[in-house]
Amino acid sequence: MGALADLLGGFAEALTPVNLLFALLGVLLGTAVGVLPGIGPAMTVALLLPVTYTLEPTAAFIMFAGIYYGGMYGGSTTSILLNTPGESSSIMTALEGNKMAKAGRGAAALATAAIGSFVAGTIATLLLALVAPTVVDLVVGITPADYFALAVLAFVAVATVLGSSPLRGLASLGVGLYLGLVGTDVLTGQERFTLGIPQLSDGIDVVVVAVGLFAVGEALYVASRLRRGPVQVLAASGPWFTRRDLRRSVGPWLRGTALGFPLGALPAGGAEIPTFLSYAAERKLTKHPEEFGRGAIEGVAGPEAANNAAAAGVLVPLLTLGLPTSATAAIILVAFQGYGIQPGPTLLSTESTLVWTLIASLLIGNLMLLVLNLPLARVWVQLLRVPRPYLYAGILLFASLGCYAVNADPLDLLLLLVIGLLGFAMRRYGWPVAPAVIGLILGPVAETNLRRALAISSGDLGVLFDTWFSRVVLGLALLALVLPVVLRAVRGRRATPEELQAGEPLRHRETVGAPPGEEDER
């Protein structure tokens, strides 16, 4: 019951007028950037990192919490009302949501997504509060070798499980690890890969890389094959959420949460797989199979809940182990480091107030989103109509601002452009971007722990396999490296969302032909 008292303490801290204002600001910003195509929460938090120089940590993290959850909300509006396929975690929501909006039930689709996000977000955040202290107890005696093993697991999982091409994921990870090496070695003070440029001896700033890969890279990529002509926005019309809609949505919300939170909390986190699984489950369990493919409300409620629950799950390894498993989590980790706070097993004891305030403000932000967004839906829809030339020009303007604000050095802008071109090429040729960011941020942590472990054992590599913990974790990492390759060879490629909608089984990570209700075998 210690967790409950701590959480109440967090509420006491978060419920001051100033902090509520920051939560509101974060929620509004997050929803706005979530609605706008081409901008995500990762990039928004990256652009706002400079405010951590002036803001006190509590206020900054309350704002980031709002942006984190707000971005998820906004994303569902975009995927339901824009008649074009979008990013991977919202693609399953779009499948049925688009159809509902076309059939004149857009308002109901938006409502089930919003309420489902609230339900899933609240349950998953409470689970986070409950689970975090237990996980910390489990890992409190963790050795540097164990920590290195965890980092390896996160690397491999993010690179091979998330994207559709494991090798391209590894390639992207390698680029990120290289970028993390540039600069002065922390332990010996030696310069590495700086090419003799003095500005590089401090390392490449994370803000520059994140903004370059996400903002500049995305703007260049969209510019290279922009959908011309007027933007088609579907109307959020039709009867609002009816009692019947509610009855049909409750089950999918809860099942989506049950799938999303544990899969998000695994070091192989991410929202893509739980939303796929949730959609497949709802398709099997529904009493209205004829509606799937024509706008079934279950197909919106389930994946949307899974998406939000996974977002909360990602915070478990971040807050208990200091292990980021998504791009946004990686950038939040940088914000922690910016304040001189090292997330890890000791975070919950050393920064207890901060962490519980963060968790409390996630719950507050979630409620704000529900209260604000049901009436404000029409305002957000207007954002979807922003003319695209101005939208992407504006993204570049803010990228320039966020990057220049770090060091006030035009050389950073040059570096930003180079990394932006890299981000463009990665998108163009199917290299996922998130592994590069994870590699950049987690790489130095992994190296430090590796060298610390080997210093203790005076160079004996056997120390890496000394504890059961590290053996199990490295075993899982090996599995994550090999399993996708084997599965691909045995079962063929993964089903596309369209095939899933047409009723084909989800081939990867699902027991084909399992009886309904046994989807969550992990």
Next chain:
Amino acid sequence: MSGGSPDPDVSTRDATGSHAAAGGRPPAPPRTGVSRGELAMVVLLGALGLYLLLDAANIAIPGSSNTIGPRFFPYLIGGVVLATALALGFRVLKGDRGPSDESEDVDPDAPTSWTAVGIIAVAFLGHAVLINVVGWPLAVTLMFALVAWALGARGVVRPLLAGGVLSVVVWIVFVKGLGIALPGGTLLELATGWF
């Protein structure tokens, strides 16, 4: 095969959401053969791996260190990168293509417009050079307008006006409100000096 209807617009309204309504037209057949762009990416990745392995040897090791020093991790990463490049190169030569990224505003069937990419890159480079000369608001306004034109914005005045208003507002909020260092240019700094 999907639909097979010669006129994609006919079925959007009355087909009660059959898949003809989803994409408009059937997706372009996947391109086959070895992609030169992908090959270039692999070659660059391999070069990065080699660079890491070779340049790691130049990292000075302080004499006192008795365990692994600053070279170990670079060697490790260089090895992994090179191995990945070789494996990926093998796949690409066999005709494997990566799925290009999806985004709401991307037309998956459109060919890559290298002109747009080039114009935007040059505009961004230009504003980086200009910032310390004419100030951030003016430099970024020019960049904004060039990017908007490259993406198909109409008119001469509107893109400039939109960029100008946005940049001045942002400059005032971030510099005067949040205290972030950003050169405003002589005129703007004079005009807001009383602030």
